[in-house]
């Protein structure tokens with residue numbers, strides 16, 4: 001076992017999905033929809049396979065998909081993207097994140113990110129021999145209607161060694177959607193320290209009324225230093241396809257592309273053809289997706305609260321965090337183990353998305369995914385009301 005992987009066991013997602021299966025629990029753990037994206041996209045993939053799109057795609061990605069990605073950026077964010085110099089198609093956002101870190105961060109550099117963090121960030125930072133500097137997001141309280149961060153804590157996390165800030169908005173698992181003002185504050189700090197930004201925006205189309213997704217790369221102070229990462233999984237309910245992409249100014253795209261060419265070289269060609277169709281779906285598709293998730297969020301929030309849990313309403317993403325401190329468990333892992341084995345509902349213990357220093361902050365919560373059909377959400381709530 002190489003040292004760089006020696007501290008990684010099985011990811012929490014695989015662990016709890018396996019436990020859910022074993023105990024026939026309702027799985028609100030791993031974030032994947034239990035329904036598929038539009039038929040038009042699936043048919044496009046099938047047609048591409050039948051039509052002979054089965055050999056390597058160009059390393060940077062099929063040109064038609066890169067054009068579709070740039071049209072989508074223009075349509076939704078007025079973000080001008082040259083498909084030939086600013087886009088690389090990857091095998092999901094997961095590969096994109098690794099490529100960005102490989103392409104921009106050296107051993108001994110520091111990477112600033114918020115906690116709770118998506119778990120692959122921490123592993124990827126370790127892979128390149130860099131050091132993470134984590135700043136905890138704080139839960140809503142008397143003075144804050146949403147999750148928030150302490151600006152002095154963020155300032156203190158930056159040092160002359162900082163190379164990259166990872167910014168995930170809409171945020172998994174808190175559901176926080178960063179405001180323009182927050183992005184400007186972070187952008188100014190990055191400009192001051194000459195730091196690049198990885199903007200993980202995979203939940204860009206799952207944002208609820210009264211919040212608005214701001215593409216970080218469209219904030220002027222961030223434009224030249226930001227690599228945007230997104231993927232097909234969440235926006236089109238096709239998590240198994242693993243098509244992602246990065247958008248960045250040409251010098252940053254070049255850095256990421258250098259890594260990508262030796263990580264996967266190229267991504268599944270028929271799915272790229274189908275994703276070009278997906279990215280061009282009419283506005284109504286994206287509005288319906290928001291409406292669908294708005295209804296699911298309400299359904300699960302209402303249900304969790306009826307079961308006695310103090311659940312925070314997310315501004316975006318398809319996750320809800322609930323406060324579990326009243327139930328007498330040692331921590332969130334113990335709570336989630338009890339839930340999956342005794343109550344028959346799987347959630348994710350969010351303390352795994354924290355570094356050792358702030359892990360206790362995550363131990364107060366459990367994460368529930370609402371990207372599930374109504375019957376599944378209702379059955380989870382029924383079990384929670386009955387047995388929790």
Ligand code: PMP
Nearest residue numbers: 092093094118172202231233244
């Ligand atoms: N970033 C975040 C914040 C995520 O939640 C996920 C998936 N759950 C990913 C990246 C990975 O996306 P993909 O499935 O496209 O690799």
Ligand code: GLN
Nearest residue numbers: 013014029030031032172
């Ligand atoms: N991103 C999904 C989540 O947060 C899971 C992805 C995975 O299993 N790696 O639940």
